[in-house]
Amino acid sequence: MTDTPETDLPETDLPDPDLPELPPRLALAWGVAERPERVPRRELSIERIVEAAVEIADAEGLAGVSMARVAKSLGFTTMSLYRYVTSKDDLLLLMQEVALDLEFPPAHEPADWRAELREWAVFTFELFRRHPWVLDVPVTGAPVTPASLRALDAGLRALRSTPLDDAEKIATILLLNGYVRNAAGLDRDLAQANTAGTDAAAEVGPGLADALRMLVDEVRFPYLRPIVERGTYAAYGTSTFDDEEDVGWGLERTLDGIAAYVAAREAAGGPDAGAVPGCVPEEEGVAEALALAQRYTSDAKVKKAAARRKEADKRVREAQKRVRELEKALRDSRKAEVEAVRAARERAERDR
The missing domain is CATH 1.20.5 (Single alpha-helices involved in coiled-coils or other helix-helix interfaces)
Incomplete structure (x- = not known):
């Protein structure tokens, strides 16, 4: 059994007549879609379908998930799944919703925006590490499902004590999320290359430094050449991805940039003061x-x-x-x- 969140998708009742009509997958995610009649002899549910799909994705990646594959794992026909989930795109959104259902640490008192943003980023990174297939789910727009909005809300909570305006807070979360997704994707790709034996640098092995000294000349690579000559690049290229050093260094520099902007905004007099002095x-x-x-x-x-x-x-x-x-x-x-x-x-x- 793979590590899937214990929380299920929302219980689904009859549609609320006061709500605007939502696409089927969003209605399912928010629990406002009408459920199909139960199969009398053997119960099949949206929760079971999504849980099975997540287990397959955790084990085999997103490429292993298909309606037929999920149906087979549950002992049902493919057509029976379509009574609950109308398309694979709907299934992917519901899978992502389950994977993103993460409980973030409580707020700091007094507020410490940098520590809280750091925790938000690290927790998000670990989520991607547990469910790396989430990185392959196409991004089709702004977050609009409960779990994704809870994650956004937790990030905005971390910025509650800053003088940033609404747009700046959302942009800050997008910036940090972009860094985390990139770091998690690199972590996954390097792990896969190492497992598959396709890491070109690792294949060259100890001779990589000597090979690069012969190939990287000062004419085409004037600024890289001194680093190669000192052996720094080869040492970095063959090192394993390290959470604390590789992820942490980039994360702290990103937070440094945010801190500089927050300080400039404070000096300017808050979110209503207009442009930040010194910032283009x-x-x-x-x-x-x-x-x-x-x-x-x-x-x-x-x-x-x-x-x-x-x-x-x-x-x-x-x-x-x-x-x-x-x-x-x-x-x-x-x-x-x-x-x-x-x-x-x-x-x-x-x-x-």
Whole structure:
């Protein structure tokens, strides 16, 4: 039995006539959809279907989940599932709802926004670690289901003592959630590569540092080359993903940035004081960067220069390959020369 949350989906009653009509999957998630009649001889329920699907996803990943696979695991026909869940998309949303049903730690008293946000991020990271398939569920919009909104609410609670306005608080949670999802995805991908033996750096093994010193030259990689030469990159590339060091370092730097903004907002006089002094308005900064990117990607001169750079890179690689071949030929020649001298010495000793 896999580790699934003990809480079930909401009990579903007759639809509330005062509520706007919701898509079937949202109505199921909120418990406002009418349930189908029970199967008399053997009870099948939405809860059992979702629990079985979560168990399959925990064991095999999201690719292992299908309506037929879930039905088979429960001993029912595929068509019987559609009486409860109308599509696989609906099933995925309900699975995610169960996986995200997480109890966050209680609030700190007095409030400590940084400590509480840290706990929120770490708890979310561990949720993704227990159910890594959640990272593969497509993001189709803002959170609108009970469990996802409870997670958002817990994050907003952590920011209750800050002077940030509503939009800034939500943006802060999105920023932190993006970091956590990226870290959890990296953790999962590295674990899978290690298990499958497809980690290219690990395949090279101890010789990785020497190989990179030969391949990473100062012309194409002027800023990476010194790091490779010192062996720092190879050591980092072959190290295992560490929660406290790798996740923690990035998390603390993200919190540092938030702290700087919170302090600037406090100095500015709170959420109603307008723009934060010293901070470039995000609309201006992003618009300028987008405009630059569009100019670079569409400018004919830039494209021509990029093509010349790629061609030069190709010639450099070919020249480096030729150099390595010549160096190997030189080493082989020296080895053959040493062997010839040794053989000649042995013959001379035998002839005496």
